[in-house]
Amino acid sequence: MKIGIITGASSGLGREYARHAFEQFELDELWLIARREGAMRDLADSMPERRFRIFPCDLSRTEEIDSLCARIRQANPQIRLLINNAGLGFLGDFEDITEKNNCAMCDVNMRAPTLLTSAAIPYMTQGAAIVFVSSIAAFAPTPRMSVYCSTKAYIQSFAKALRYELAPRGIHVLAVYPCPMNTDFLAVGGINGNSRTFDRLPRCIPEKVAKVSLARAAAGKGSYTPLALMKVYRLLAKLIPHNLIMPISRT
């Protein structure tokens, strides 16, 4: 059976990936992963013509990821698409963010995609794709989101190196670098109204980000940064020393 797997499918960008994945990839079934089972069920019910499997799972908990990976092995599927999208980012100086929240960002944003990718690759063949959702925060260190930007820089580097390693097998790897989107992310991370940088930045639209990145993943592209202004920022962050960028990137 040909399947796709999407983490963070209960809201925001992940929900849009789930709504549009069937358009670019030939899938018999889409596996949806997040904690909020009801939201994933509502999504599945809204598309009765498609097959979904819902996995309520807390990706910060090792035993829950282990059981998810065991379900993959048990099903022995052909994985055509893996989207590592679940993520969270808390705003504030490092010392003001609780250890629990700092660790949750490391676990959900880095550890979970690492473990899931490792579980999925043995079931992928030529033409399959792995999508990693990073952020523009990966381009340069972002004061007041120091752990978050570091997790997204990890994803950037991981995706690039993995793309190189998997190219001979024809498995595509795409990294996506969204700028702010009006999703639950802003409220969950305490960002709404507390960051002038975030308030000023243009927004990208989750549905468009999902549709374009799915098309780019299917075409074997390596990266996608929505909005021309953010492509310019990406270039500047490569050219200008980060000490000079940080007064601008500070959230």
Ligand SMILES: NC(=O)c1ccc[n+]([C@@H]2O[C@H](COP(=O)([O-])OP(=O)(O)OC[C@H]3O[C@@H](n4cnc5c(N)ncnc54)[C@H](OP(=O)(O)O)[C@@H]3O)[C@@H](O)[C@H]2O)c1
């Ligand atoms: N929104 C932005 O401004 C922005 C900008 C750049 C990059 N991004 C990235 O885009 C991705 C999607 O975020 P979004 O904007 O769509 O935000 P969102 O609506 O808050 O979605 C985050 C998703 O991650 C899931 N998630 C969080 N913690 C989890 C956990 N412990 N276990 C399982 N699932 C968990 C949530 O599901 P449950 O709560 O149901 O578990 C939810 O489905 C993230 O990787 C984020 O870092 C967002």
